[in-house]
Amino acid sequence: MQRHLISAADLTRDDAILLLDTAEEMARVADRPIKKLPTLRGRTVVNLFFEDSTRTRISFEAAEKRLSADVINFSAKGSSVSKGESLKDTAQTLEAMGVDAVVIRHGASGAPYRLATSGWIDAAVINAGDGTHQHPTQALLDAFTMRRRLVGRDAGIGRDLAGRRVTIVGDVLHSRVARSNVDLLHTLGAEVTLVAPPTLLPVGVETWPCEIAYDLDGTLPKSDAVMMLRVQRERMNAAFFPTEREYSRRYGLDGERMARMPEHAVVMHPGPMVRGMEITAEVADSDRCTVVEQVANGVSMRMAVLYLLLGGNEPAVTHTRPPAAQQSAGERSAHTFDTAEEK
Amino acid sequence: MSRILIRGARVLGGEARDVLVDGETIAEVGTGLSAEGAEVVEADGKVLLPGLVDLHTHLREPGREDSETVLTGTRAAASGGYTAVFAMANTFPVADTAGVVEQVYRLGREHGYCDVQPVGAVTVGLEGQKLAELGAMHESAAGVTVFSDDGKCVHDAVIMRRALEYVKAFGGVVAQHAQEPRLTEGAQMNEGVVSAELGLGGWPAVAEESIIARDVLLAEHVGSRVHVCHLSTAGSVEIVRWAKSRGIDVTAEVTPHHLLLTDELVRTYNPVYKVNPPLRTERDVRALREALADGTIDIVATDHAPHPHEDKDCEWAAAAMGMVGLETALSVVQQTMVDTGLLTWEGVADRMSFAPARIGRATGHGRPVSAGEPANLTLVDPAYRGEVDPAGFASRSRNTPYEGRELPGRVTHTWLRGKATLVDGKLA
Amino acid sequence: MDTQQSGPRPVLEGPDIARVLTRIAHEIVERAKGADDVVLLGIPTRGVFLARRLAVKLAEVTGRTVPVGSLDITMYRDDLRMHPPRALARTEIPGEGIDGRLVVLVDDVLFSGRTIRAALDALNDIGRPRAVQLAVLVDRGHRELPIRADYVGKNLPTSLRETVKVQLSEEDGRDTVLLGVKPDAADA
Numbered sequence: 001m002q003r004h005l006i007s008a009a010d011l012t013r014d015d016a017i018l019l020l021d022t023a024e025e026m027a028r029v030a031d032r033p034i035k036k037l038p039t040l041r042g043r044t045v046v047n048l049f050f051e052d053s054t055r056t057r058i059s060f061e062a063a064e065k066r067l068s069a070d071v072i073n074f075s076a077k078g079s080s081v082s083k084g085e086s087l088k089d090t091a092q093t094l095e096a097m098g099v100d101a102v103v104i105r106h107g108a109s110g111a112p113y114r115l116a117t118s119g120w121i122d123a124a125v126i127n128a129g130d131g132t133h134q135h136p137t138q139a140l141l142d143a144f145t146m147r148r149r150l151v152g153r154d155a156g157i158g159r160d161l162a163g164r165r166v167t168i169v170g171d172v173l174h175s176r177v178a179r180s181n182v183d184l185l186h187t188l189g190a191e192v193t194l195v196a197p198p199t200l201l202p203v204g205v206e207t208w209p210c211e212i213a214y215d216l217d218g219t220l221p222k223s224d225a226v227m228m229l230r231v232q233r234e235r236m237n238a239a240f241f242p243t244e245r246e247y248s249r250r251y252g253l254d255g256e257r258m259a260r261m262p263e264h265a266v267v268m269h270p271g272p273m274v275r276g277m278e279i280t281a282e283v284a285d286s287d288r289c290t291v292v293e294q295v296a297n298g299v300s301m302r303m304a305v306l307y308l309l310l311g312g313n314e315p316a317v318t319h320t321r322p323p324a325a326q327q328s329a330g331e332r333s334a335h336t337f338d339t340a341e342e343k
Numbered sequence: 344m345s346r347i348l349i350r351g352a353r354v355l356g357g358e359a360r361d362v363l364v365d366g367e368t369i370a371e372v373g374t375g376l377s378a379e380g381a382e383v384v385e386a387d388g389k390v391l392l393p394g395l396v397d398l399h400t401h402l403r404e405p406g407r408e409d410s411e412t413v414l415t416g417t418r419a420a421a422s423g424g425y426t427a428v429f430a431m432a433n434t435f436p437v438a439d440t441a442g443v444v445e446q447v448y449r450l451g452r453e454h455g456y457c458d459v460q461p462v463g464a465v466t467v468g469l470e471g472q473k474l475a476e477l478g479a480m481h482e483s484a485a486g487v488t489v490f491s492d493d494g495k496c497v498h499d500a501v502i503m504r505r506a507l508e509y510v511k512a513f514g515g516v517v518a519q520h521a522q523e524p525r526l527t528e529g530a531q532m533n534e535g536v537v538s539a540e541l542g543l544g545g546w547p548a549v550a551e552e553s554i555i556a557r558d559v560l561l562a563e564h565v566g567s568r569v570h571v572c573h574l575s576t577a578g579s580v581e582i583v584r585w586a587k588s589r590g591i592d593v594t595a596e597v598t599p600h601h602l603l604l605t606d607e608l609v610r611t612y613n614p615v616y617k618v619n620p621p622l623r624t625e626r627d628v629r630a631l632r633e634a635l636a637d638g639t640i641d642i643v644a645t646d647h648a649p650h651p652h653e654d655k656d657c658e659w660a661a662a663a664m665g666m667v668g669l670e671t672a673l674s675v676v677q678q679t680m681v682d683t684g685l686l687t688w689e690g691v692a693d694r695m696s697f698a699p700a701r702i703g704r705a706t707g708h709g710r711p712v713s714a715g716e717p718a719n720l721t722l723v724d725p726a727y728r729g730e731v732d733p734a735g736f737a738s739r740s741r742n743t744p745y746e747g748r749e750l751p752g753r754v755t756h757t758w759l760r761g762k763a764t765l766v767d768g769k770l771a
Numbered sequence: 772m773d774t775q776q777s778g779p780r781p782v783l784e785g786p787d788i789a790r791v792l793t794r795i796a797h798e799i800v801e802r803a804k805g806a807d808d809v810v811l812l813g814i815p816t817r818g819v820f821l822a823r824r825l826a827v828k829l830a831e832v833t834g835r836t837v838p839v840g841s842l843d844i845t846m847y848r849d850d851l852r853m854h855p856p857r858a859l860a861r862t863e864i865p866g867e868g869i870d871g872r873l874v875v876l877v878d879d880v881l882f883s884g885r886t887i888r889a890a891l892d893a894l895n896d897i898g899r900p901r902a903v904q905l906a907v908l909v910d911r912g913h914r915e916l917p918i919r920a921d922y923v924g925k926n927l928p929t930s931l932r933e934t935v936k937v938q939l940s941e942e943d944g945r946d947t948v949l950l951g952v953k954p955d956a957a958d959a
Contacts, residue, residue: 025843025859034896041844045785069847087658108660109542111530112614117611118656131660133542176542203547204539206936311856 003124003315004116004137005305008181013160016143018316019186021157022304023297027252028188029066030300037303040069043100048090055271055295056128056138060103061301063076069310074097087111087240095121101310102126109133121334124309132174138270139180141301143188145294146225149266162189163193167219168252169195170229170278171240173202174323176323177270182210197251198233199240202222215250217310221258226254227268228278244277254280266290345761346370348378352386352722354712356688362391367760371714384756386722394426394719395707396668396699396759398489398518399572402428402459404450405443407434411649411739413450416669418459419647419738421764422667422708424721425457426709428647429702432464433494435535436622437768439464439475441483441759458762460705463487465506465517467494473624474506479661481513488704490520493572494619496554498524501559507567516594516702518570519558521579522620526550531660533606533621541609543659546621548576555579559586559593560682570591570702573646575601575629577621584639592701597631599675600666604628604744615653615744618648627740635694636685644700645672649740671731673723674750680713681725682751688725718761727753737770779936779951783925788908788946791853791924792821795906796828798922803873808901810869811839814878814890820941821908822877836867842897846872847889862952864897875922879937881907884918909937909948912930 009018029035045064049057055072064071074094091102101124104112109131116125118295129135150164166185172178172194185192192210195199205212213219220226231247241247248254258267267279267289273283283289308316347364354360361376366529367497397420403411410418413430420428430447432438438447444461451459457590465482469472469492480487485659490510497503497519505518517729532538534545555571561583563570571583574595586593605625609617616622634640648665655662665676676695686694698753700709710716730749764771783791802805806829814824819841826839843860876890887905894903906922911929929950931934936949 025861028862032897036896037846038892050783072862086653086656088663108658110660111658112669113612114658118613131542132896179540179542180773202539203545204535207536208539281480282557307859311846312854313852314855316856316858 007124008133008180010140011192023300026303027300041066045101046072046099046246048104059298061300091121103130133222135176135180141298160188164190164224166194166225167223168227171200171231173200173329255282344382348381349384352391354391361647390723391695392721395424395695397428398645398699400428401406402430409495414454415739419669420457421757422737426719426759427458429460431493444485447757462489465490466743476673488515493520496522496607508565521554523549523550532609533623554579563591577627580630580634594641596642597640598646599672602679618662648744674752677752781947782950783948785946795922797846808872810872812842818878820939840865844889847892869898869900874902877906879908881910884914886914
């Protein structure tokens with residue numbers, strides 16, 4: 001069995017709940033005077049970032065350091081990659097330095113999957129966002145944030161998000177966050193609705209396990225959580241929508257719209273926010289908005305991922321990715337935790 | 344001159360016959376022919392076909408000799424049962440002048456494994472802006488009759504119209520790579536359920552279909568013939584069917600890989616499945632097979648596109664598009680068309696030899712297996728079953744999507760004008 | 772052979788467990804001179820239940836509530852690399868904290884001592900107690916580290932072929948300590 005986290009779709013419900021529960025315990029470490037655990041002492045993790053992403057990189061780095069891993073940061077900018085070195089050569093170079101895990105952010109969809117399955121390296125691969133494909137740790141931290149807010153910190157332990165209604169609004173077409181969230185939220189039993197102009201929904205979205213709506217106002221009153229996606233201004237030039245003004249009028253979240261949400265409902269955003277575009281300052285700064293919380297939860301969640309993938313002699317998370325013909329389903333293994341064992 | 348007796352072969356899949364080759368031509372076809380003075384090839388149970396003709400091959404020379412040369416490409420062709428291949432124009436330099444096409448043509452003749460008929464570029468540098476010297480290429484020693492900007496689409500409607508009209512003067516044909524460029528900006532794979540999930544840029548079927556629709560209407564308007572390269576969607580089939588029913592002079596080709604593989608394979612993110620046009624859906628594959636069977640699609644062409652290992656051993660977006668195909672084409676056609684009952688071996692002879700030779704005006708190729716005809720012949724063992732092993736390829740490149748896949752049939756012998764280029768599966 | 776026939780055999784039953792916990796509570800009060808700065812930290816899973824029971828007994832003896840919490844040692848274990856990662860249990864430090872206090876670690880069985888070593892490391896990251904003591908229900912011997920218990924419910928000399936299993940009503944539906952033989956060792 002391979003020790004990778006490539007796609008949120010690979011996680012079973014039990015895996016996801018184990019990850020969320022573990023993150024809940026990790027979160028408590030942040031409240032201690034010494035925010036550090038010895039768990040990954042002597043393990044080396046490289047953060048291999050081919051795309052700029054300060055917040056994701058810092059979040060992973062904080063998680064790695066809290067677990068006492070040795071951390072190597074590799075940014076493609078100004079490196080041999082810009083001189084034409086291939087992903088394969090870069091990965092092999094890093095592995096030769098004794099890396100146990102590669103946290104990879106790459107602009108090409110599927111690059112982490114390729115790294116994990118091509119036989120180039122043996123290290124564990126954790127996807128920190130690939131192209132417009134997947135960003136599984138973001139989906140996990142979002143689910144974690146939702147479970148804490150909607151079910152409760154302690155009440156949430158061992159539980160999923162069954163029956164919770166989550167609305168994801170914005171540029172779904174170009175969003176790995178949306179894809180990962182649809183997959184994971186579906187696994188956790190939530191009901192997801194995607195709201196976007198039709199130009200920003202992929203052809204084929206109708207087969208996803210979620211609802212599609214074009215009307216934000218009709219969906220808001222039926223939402224327990226509303227997740228706003230960043231909309232890049234350059235999409236306007238490619239005719240995905242006419243003007244910024246029209247976009248924010250039809251799909252942006254302002255105070256008036258937020259008032260139509262149920263009282264307990266939260267507003268989420270993976271960041272970075274484009275204030276005035278998809279979200280107004282009033283909403284972004286309100287206490288219903290979980291943006292800052294999501295950042296804090298990101299560290300706990302990534303600690304949980306690192307611990308469960310690297311903390312033992314084999315990962316605790318079962319992987320069931322079906323399409324790779326070379327991986328047989330027989331390789332799945334579930335682990336139980338024997339708390340009654342002798343000490 | 345040498346004499347060869349091919350004994351007991353099922354000619355075009357029919358009754359067992361003996362075929363006597365004398366020098367460059369077929370001397371006699373019959374039963375119980377005398378083997379006197381002839382080398383005998385026992386062909387019991389095997390199928391004898393006219394030498395295959397590929398209207399769509401990339402030989403890469405000049406310019407990308409690291410992936411293929413005329414020599415390695417024609418050896419691959421002979422291994423696959425081909426006696427003539429049309430070499431596409433997207434070389435470096437581009438085959439848009441008489442000089443380049445003559446060089447490629449001569450290299451093919453010198454090596455002697457397979458006739459190489461160069462395809463000339465429609466526009467200078469494949470840029471789509473200015474017509475290349477189509478007439479000069481036709482009048483050169485290479486005698487170019489097929490023109491294509493393959494790899495790029497002649498997307499400007501006026502340029503396409505002029506090209507269609509201009510080549511009428513010498514019986515040429517424009518082979519269109521149908522891909523609307525704006526609709527395929529950043530495209531990485533077929534647009535649909537799988538691309539949505541994988542987050543790879545979508546390549547909509549309509550980008551192909553809209554160009555084919557436009558081109559058949561242009562061909563009708565100016566009274567020219569047009570050939571559609573590697574047609575890949577069910578919608579394209581419908582358009583070609585409609586055009587033929589109107590009497591428009593259109594011909595179309597399908598590749599072996601589009602007859603067998605679907606975009607589900609892209610889920611592996613293995614760039615060996617990255618190709619232009621992209622692998623489509625099962626529904627498209629079914630439509631393409633039916634269209635090839637009923638003649639809506641005229642021919643099978645390989646779009647043999649060799650790439651060096653490093654251009655495929657990378658992430659999907661960075662990888663080159665294309666697959667090698669010469670050495671597996673007949674096996675894939677047997678599996679998808681013959682073994683499924685959609686096409687007889689006679690039908691295979693038509694789709695892979697007679698029809699492509701006719702479209703490309705390849706003299707001496709695609710002729711019946713009968714006395715007096717040039718001895719361009721291919722002997723196939725249809726009972727063979729084996730896994731594809733790229734290490735055994737004659738091609739310089741190994742980018743096959745069939746590695747490790749079991750395919751039926753094996754070409755055992757190929758003769759080019761009576762000279763064996765392949766004997767018992769080994770290059771002569 | 773007779774062990775095979777009888778299976779695991781109880782060495783402590785419900786009333787015995789209650790009695791030894793009462794005794795340990797009294798010992799803690801005696802040795803800690805009133806136990807007014809004691810914090811009980813149970814080691815998951817069964818040590819936590821024992822710590823809570825001890826807290827009740829201590830309250831009965833002293834008339835004061837004694838802070839009780841839990842200390843998960845999973846991420847401090849020295850055998851992490853030998854197993855798949857384990858699910859984490861809760862670490863719950865009482866609001867009073869542990870700085871300057873007498874922490875009594877509570878666990879069900881003391882064996883190699885490695886769990887307690889991990890617990891001492893974990894404590895180190897949480898605060899600085901005045902002193903740390905250890906209470907266990909059963910000490911079965913075979914220490915691999917220089918660690919000993921301050922309060923022992925029952926000393927149970929065992930062989931390495933034997934197993935000791937503590938069952939508590941909170942988790943297992945009944946209170947008992949079972950002595951058995953490892954399945955693979957039974958045919959030896």
